[in-house]
């Protein structure tokens with residue numbers, strides 16, 4: 351069995367690794383270098399923001415993925431020699447409306463979620479600005495340094511004996527027997543799998559799959575180790591600590607097509623959000639600003655499964671704000687569907703173009 355995977359973000363590379371694990375021959379193709387789009391730009395929080403506000407299908411994938419993550423990153427570290435720097439230091443959520451709903455959701459779905467008072471909050475995050483009386487606290491939530499995760503995956507793609515990598519050559523056409531690339535190169539395969547993120551709808555124009563690019567801008571502070579220790583979310587904005595102390599701040603949500611430019615307005619807005627949470631961040635420089643294109647889908651529910659009207663053509667895309675957390679379970683589900691075996695998660699909610 352030979353599979354061609356179109357798109358090498360987190361979803362595509364994990365899908366390729368999973369297929370290789372099934373014993374398939376895999377070709378992964380990307381219009382640019384592997385792992386340089388949304389999956390690189392993201393924050394790496396291994397949880398939806400305000401997870402109780404999402405529908406069951408998102409929760410099902412997130413819960414399964416969260417269970418898979420620690421072993422997955424350990425395996426990737428071992429296989430590639432690159433540590434994706436997974437940290438399970440928890441998520442604090444400030445100024446949340448609907449706390450009761452959050453607590454009921456957690457009781458039903460499993461993760462530990464509680465309301466903590468100021469003393470515990472400031473013990474967890476001493477540099478947080480004064481005046482917070484309480485917080486919601488999810489101690490089991492982790493984060494990953496996604497550029498390192500992608501470097502690990504990319505190294506693995508290039509080293510794996512069953513995986514062929516074609517970079518900087520985008521898809522021009524596809525059919526049930528393979529793909530033709532922009533260079534004219536033909537790749538024959540038994541199955542074609544689209545993991546092309548925000549570009550997926552444009553590559554599948556006759557399908558009713560609705561995925562549109564949604565820009566997110568981020569900044570990063572060069573702060574010292576231990577200044578921020580956990581992911582902190584307030585008013586839709588978040589700070590994420592990296593192991594070396596850097597503090598990533600996100601993000602904007604902009605519907606402006608395939609435009610990845612950054613601007614001062616977003617930089618100032620993110621800077622303001624960061625200082626509102628951690629006033630002393632003003633002592634540290636912002637060393638980088640960037641943007642990525644989320645694969646925006648209705649209600650954030652990805653399309654995972656066979657594409658109608660074709661034999662052996664599949665999609666795994668549309669993970670919107672949660673592609674890093676949802677990736678392991680989404681990939682596991684599609685691998686089960688391609689292998690035509692029972693899946694751990696009910697595939698119905700994710701069927702493309704129902």
Ligand SMILES: Cc1cc2nc3c(=O)[nH]c(=O)nc-3n(C[C@H](O)[C@H](O)[C@H](O)COP(=O)(O)OP(=O)(O)OC[C@H]3O[C@@H](n4cnc5c(N)ncnc54)[C@H](O)[C@@H]3O)c2cc1C
Nearest residue numbers: 357359381388389392393394395521547566672673674675
């Ligand atoms: C600012 C920001 C913050 C985020 N924070 C988080 C977070 O904290 N946690 C979380 O879980 N998620 C987060 N996300 C969302 C997450 O990054 C995405 O949902 C996820 O990366 C999507 O992965 P993907 O592999 O589908 O897409 P991508 O990583 O975009 O990969 C798609 C690939 O397809 C390729 N491609 C496109 N067209 C073609 C073609 N014609 N031929 C061949 N290849 C093609 C592209 O080059 C690209 O490499 C964030 C996103 C952004 C932008």
